[in-house]
Amino acid sequence: EAVIVNTAGGVACGDVLAISGRAESGAHLVLSTPAAEKIYRSDGPVARIDVTLAAEAGARLDWLPQETILFDQARLHRRFEVDLAGTSRFLAFEALMLGRPAHGDLMSEGVLRDRWRVRRDGRLIFADALRLEGPVAELLARPTIAAGGRAMAQFLYVAPDAEARLEAARALLEGAESECGASAWNGLLAVRFLAPRMETLRRDAASFLMGFREAPLPRVWAG
16 A cells, blocks of 8 residues: 655646556555645646556456645646456546635636556557536536536446456445445446535545445544
8 A cells, every 4th residue: 555645735837746556466556645736826837746557457446535635726736557368457536626615715716637548458448538627616516517516526447357346336325425336348447426515425426436346445544
């Protein structure tokens, strides 16, 4: 279990973070963070976070950072590139909070571009992109976008048994207060969460993750 620490305490305008991790053949690697990542407001330059992950044959890699919080007028481009062997297992959970409603800080404007690419044996199997620019609060209020939700998360599981675990995943989501749903195809399983507050989403996601992984959350989540 490895913990990634941002010694700067957050990401400011124009900052660039590059994170990479690899689980070698037969290994089980869990990557996490000790606290939420904060993306501060920018007067123009865009901050970047590039994450590159890989799992070799027979390995398992769990990517379980705590949530990313975007302040008002934050500007962030984030990119995930994941390369997997056909017999490896990959599990990822990423949560975003747009603003801090509990502190009266709403993200009214800003930029967020979040891009995911996952490859198995060199072949693209998952591509996802989220783009919010300009009047973020207005966009999130639209029923077809977030219906007022400000906390969102994506869970992804890529493994030989991913599709077979769909019904079990849906059973774990029963009773959740967040809006959530699960689907599976082509050897992967995806779950999305949406809630008005991070506390609600985090509670639902923690219950789901512990049940799905059949293991406790990373120790730093309890800090």
